[in-house]
Amino acid sequence: MISLFLLIILLSIRLIIDLDLGFHLRGGQWMLENRSFHKFDVFTYTVNDHEYIAMYWLYQIILFITYKLFNYGGISILNSILLVIVFFMIFLRMKNHNIRPGIISIIFLPALFTMEIRFGVRPEIMTWILLLCMLTVLDQYYHYGRNHLFLLPIIQLFWVNLHGLFIIGWFLLGAYFISKYFHEHKFDKKLFWWSLCTILISLVNPYFIKGVLFPFYLFTRLQCSNIFKGAITELTSPWSTKALANMPHLPLFIYYAFVLISFLFLIYTWRKRKLHEFLIIAAFFYISYTTVRNLPIFIIAAMPIIGTGLNELLSKGKLNFFKKNIPGAMRPAAFLLTGFIILLCIRIVTNAFYAGRRGGNFGIGIDEKMHPVAASEFMNKNGLRTRFINDLNRGSWLIWATKQPVFIDGRLEVIQEDFFREYEKSYQRNGLTELINEYGPRLIIFDYSYPEAMIWEIQLQQLPDWRKIYWDETSVIYALNDYRPDLEAINFMKIVHKMGVDTTTNSDQIWQLLQRPDRSRFIAWLKGFYKYNYFPAELGRMAYYASVNLEFHASELLYFEFLQRTDQNHYAAYIGLGTIYMLTGQLDRSLYCYERALKQNPKSEIAARRIKEIKEYLGNKPLLYK
Template sequence: MEITPQTKNHYLPSIADLLFFTILFYLSFYSKSDMLGDGDTGYHIRAGEYIINTLTIPTHDMFSFHAPPLLWTAHEWLSEVIMAAIHNAFGLTGIVVFFSFLLSLAHYLLFRILRGYKSNILWAIAIIVLVIGSSLIHWLARPHIFSLLLMIIWYYLLESWHYGRMNRLHLLPFIMLLWVNLHGGFLGGFMLLGAYLVGNLVNMLTASPPERGHYWQKCRQLVLTTGICLLACLVNPYGYHILLFPFKLVSDKYIMDHVTEFLSPNFHERMPFKYLLFLLITLFAVTKKRLDAAELVLVLLFTNMALYSARYIPLFALIVAPILTRQASWIQDIPENRITLFFRKRAENISKIDVSVSGYIWPSAAVLIVVIAVFFGRIHHTFDEKTKPVAAVEFLLKEKIAGNMFNNDEFGDYLIYRAYPQYKVFIDGRLDMYGTNIMKDYYKVIKFEHDWEKIVSKYRITWVFFDSDSTLSRYLLKDTNWKLIYSDKVASIFVKNLPEYRNLIEKYPSVTPYIPEDTPNARR
């Protein structure tokens, strides 16, 4: 067989392939991956193990000491089962690699979608880079990654139907059946359905009489699809209550105002999101191409969500990416000069190579390499002992301290992962379950608000497990009613000066408290 340049190109990796294995290799092989930067991963794993071991979906909390047990909607139960199964087989390394694969696949698919618009390939590359940069803040080994992937698939199916490329609306209820049991982000699917429904209603009202029937038919299809998807949502352990859960969460103003990931973006930080937002505004200002009504609804809806909460920035990024790519026709209208000609020529050459590439050999090879590396122990991931209370929890496992603890919420996540059922926490990452009252009590203590001591008595707290560099730890160091029995750079453990802790206090009579180097006391 004659080998032509086209044949050689056939075996080169495409841009999408490069994107896939770059993300997969970086997240899998980089030893300090931030995928385990959030302790929530730990309680998700233990929740999944509980479900597997008991063959029941929990309706009440089992990880905290609160009595009676708190009502708990484990809305991510299927994700947690998957995570527990992977963890039992491959440990935390398997968890990181699995979610790295999902993130790689999600952005691989998104870029393939962007390339489908036949726009300038350099523009598509620039958009996907901004999307990735904007989404990095939420690349964590947690169930929301399932929502990110399913959102891309859902969006593609709806958009393809909307523009008449293909009709696969019948697949949406099956996706929803899976999605509703994986993560609360399933509500995003209904937002997209609603946006396209509103868009087609606007098109119907503004269209000429002969065209109104077409849009009316599209509206009917969307209403029917939405109804079937709603029925599919009921196939979950909590019935119709699962539909109310996301609304209950976002309507709790106290939680939304006090949980970091629900706060608005901090534009004083370096955020690719703001550049993506600026690009969106600029493009709408200079392009002559009019937005479709559905596109306008999507942009307004998800821009508002991203500005309200940084948690929604990744969703905003993947929603505006196809819109920005389609609107890029203005690039062709730029007058030719030496610079524009250079970039157009490069784009054409890259595009020719990219189009000639086919198959999935490179993504498959990348997955195989990572699997082999995991099998032979070449990849290892665990919680970072510099940010998580790894050593402190080992101390707790050795000493077996009795009584009710007061703990940092992030420490609660790791403690559930490492020390459940020996220890039960005051609070952890399931803040929606704990609710406003317990959260207010938590903040009243750590902020030393009026009558904070009464909260300690209310919950019969006899020991404290908190970060060393905190106001609470500094206060307890000076309070003779509390004794420090352990301290490192991450966590300190205090017990009340009570007879039941006499042995512990005598065993650790002079623990050196950790004082950060940048504090005035340390400098003195």
């Protein structure tokens, strides 16, 4: 277990990429400065008549105080400590169920890989901790008669002021109470009165009855018809094709396996199960079925079910194969598991674990390649205090870093469905123009890295009154031509040069370097154990954006720099270069790059199609690269 907890610690130490961090920090700062709770929104100019019911207000204050004392690094460490507490409590709960240590280890590892996709700086981690606290108190009372029920109201008091899913606590109380009545055929007065006190103490929050009713609004997002569910990835069902297309497959497949195995073990051991176990696993499966963000809640409930099921399987006398062979295999299996975990820990520290999946980075503090840190500094340095339109991804950080009212941000409970529909229309033809006409911004700032952003980009390119004044790895800023004329329109090549990219390299030199053979994947994998790995996703984003702006040489240089800096998958860079060369009429080079892309990804339909098109066009003409 020591190696497993080392793995948990290392997986929890990662640069902060969570887009909501900004509004949480600003929210905590605002409350302390104004000595008031949030009431109506003060962070946007579009929905400032909307109520802001921040059931995570205490989390925001804790986060801001941590930042003031220890900067962003302190937030990383705090989050890591909270995650270690979560898994330590899971371990204790499984141990209290008399689950064998070897079985706990076997269950922990896959569970960790599903839960780690939600290891960000989010208030939902407080729900995991308080959920486990309540389960522990109820288990101790139900199974062992240990009366610590007085802790339930205290747990709920923290829960209702830390996260909006505190209503799960009500469900747990009801499930255990019904189960006790069902099995013992008596009305448990102690549990009833402490449960009633726990429910009533939920009213002790800054919003009183509105706060108590708030989770019921959150549950509307679980409905398929809700606009947020269709637009926000974390609200997608893990069983949907969208989740499979946009998420790592391993965590999803582990979740599917946990669902299947936990239900099978419930059926297999149903005579020994209590009613509350069926109720909890069914309810938590439902909320995990509806949205990806709730996967850890189901995993937390499923782990003891699977553990006790495996215990039962091994103790059955009639299953002689398991009884005789598995215990003897546990020691070598433990050595193998420990070795695997140690190797994995090494790859996490060298960042190879994250580079290989092209997302996240090991470390402490903020990931400046994911947040508009530099863009915000540019706005502050140049005194750009004016009305602007921003996209959803940028709003949270701009609230925090510029201290200006934003157009929209990730507080969906404030934004609400009607305004979000208006925002979504901007990604239709002339939709952004309509927003500009209605709100009269003088700046537009957005994250250009996702497909919908290109719709804004195309619309802005067709508006002669707007110019680009800023561009970096995360964001682009447009300004009206008559606003701050002292700020010149950007020069792509100058920006690329300032990034440290050699802009004197010409296309012929790049072409010679591109024809180098692919690096050995095995050697690249081995380097992950002794050399720091980094996947420069931001260079790929910038290269693509430059190509959309027909800045082909800048794009070419950025793609080349991308290829130079990583041993990881080069597929996207070759596709991008193939497109550039096709658009500039360099079909021989385009064909070569598409063939390299197809070699990297044999299933690539776009590469195969472009290769066919170019070969048909060239006919029998000789190919220069051959």
